[in-house]
Amino acid sequence: MSRVSRAAARSLATLVAAGVGATLFTAAAPAQAASTAGGTITRSEVLARAQSWVNEGVPYNQQGYKTDANGTYREDCSGYVSMAWHLTDSLTTQTLPNVSTTISFSQLKAGDALDYTADHTFLFAGWTNQSTGDFTYYAESNKYDPTHGPTKANINSSSLEGWPTGNYTALRYNNIVDDAPPVTIRPSAVGVFRDGTWALRSGSGATTSAGFGQPGDVPITGDWDGVGHDQLGVFRPSTTTFALRHDDGSSDSLVFGNPGDIPVPGMWDHNGHAQMAVYRPSTNAFIVRHDNGSTDSVVFGNPGDIPIVGDWDGVGHTQMGVFRPAANGSQNTFALRHDDGTVSTAIYGNQGDLPIVGDWAGKGRTTFGVYRPSTATFALNNAYAGTPDSVITYGNPGDTPVTGNWS
Missing domain, CATH: 2.120.10.70 (Fucose-specific lectin)
Structure with a gap:
């Protein structure tokens, strides 16, 4: 017999004909494992981790460090990206490419990064209108208020975060994965x-x-x-x-x-x-x-x-x-x-x-x-x-x- 899949947990009729009925019952669902430092992480988890520093008002401080369950991170731009990607340690703008793959600007998705190896990096939060180049991002920056949430920008602008846009390279963390698509529930x-x-x-x-x-x-x-x-x-x-x-x-x-x-x-x-x-x-x-x-x-x-x-x-x-x-x-x-x-x-x-x-x-x-x-x-x-x-x-x-x- 071929394997039988998910039964109609929400839909099996209870049938009572001549004293006979039909229904369902199940064991508990297994717990879902949390993301491990340096391992696979979803895009929504990256953004949630980025938002956590916004919520806490973590200031820009190259000499400061903040510890969470995954590691200890510098309170600067590359430390912020390292934290959001839940790396085991803070990398720098020069070493973030070592754990990433270079992509084109048009391929950017939420949780990717824009990295200027000589000076700065920030997290891409998502397109608001890709056809016009509009997007939002998270950054830990000494040029702007470090406690703000996602900031609006345009990929076609001459500069981003104070540096020429052409100096940036788009990076995709090697262990980032897309979130599972939402489940469409069919009514019974x-x-x-x-x-x-x-x-x-x-x-x-x-x-x-x-x-x-x-x-x-x-x-x-x-x-x-x-x-x-x-x-x-x-x-x-x-x-x-x-x-x-x-x-x-x-x-x-x-x-x-x-x-x-x-x-x-x-x-x-x-x-x-x-x-x-x-x-x-x-x-x-x-x-x-x-x-x-x-x-x-x-x-x-x-x-x-x-x-x-x-x-x-x-x-x-x-x-x-x-x-x-x-x-x-x-x-x-x-x-x-x-x-x-x-x-x-x-x-x-x-x-x-x-x-x-x-x-x-x-x-x-x-x-x-x-x-x-x-x-x-x-x-x-x-x-x-x-x-x-x-x-x-x-x-x-x-x-x-x-x-x-x-x-």
Whole structure:
């Protein structure tokens, strides 16, 4: 079986057909390592370090030194660039080229430097209008107020910081890297599954259909291949088989779980692709299968609960929860478990509703909703409130609801 990628942490529908549902849950995300002195640093980190001296009002002083977690730096122009690049020591205008690559002025990006080896250097902060040559920069200079923030200038001017522009060379620190592009979050959309046919609705209301699975299958969705959108899949209870459909139309399968289990694939290991998992109603246990074939289990909920999971806190990985259907005069209850072990609850929907989850607003965190089989109505909630933010009628009574970020 090919590897399965990030599951729909914010979008997998909880499906309850003949007592069967589907949801997600995950392990905590690994901590991100801080930049190491002299090692790789992003452009935004360079500018943040430059701004830190502005915030502290560090004066220009060739005889002065300032120490931080990365090293000790002279309070002059080249010491300032060395600090911003988090070098292990202060270099000079003559030695900064030793850790840099020469580039053209037109190639300058935020965090690069302009260096006049005989006398001065400063940090390029970014273009404000590259077509006209306008940019901003940071400098530790004895000619100007050393506590100012980014200063405006023009690359086509005759002088910069008091020296002829033609005397400067553009430098790019050898260990600087571009920041990762911002992640575009696709809002979750709704759809229905009907005996092997998927009818999917986009956020704009456009619809599409696909055939995958067979009568009796439980639909699941997830980003199996790390392509940035959800893909279709089914769980076959009769054989406890997960079948996953890829964008090219091919599919893979994996047998996992016991009869009576509920499929709960998710990005449990937070490693860029999903792992298969099941929820066992007899023991209220989430059982996760890791890439190496090992398994872990977590018990959460009460008998009769339906598992639901999503990124309740916007932390970048899925968290577990359960839906407790209304019975004997009670109300539907969503119980959401957070990373610190606390549980928050919310009352929502009517008796007979089925739970669904998704990031309906595309804000990076999961909220809930319900599907009303009698009227084929989705009632979506963006703020964990008691009233829906959006009501959509789609499909036919008796369809199985699905959600995903395919739009």
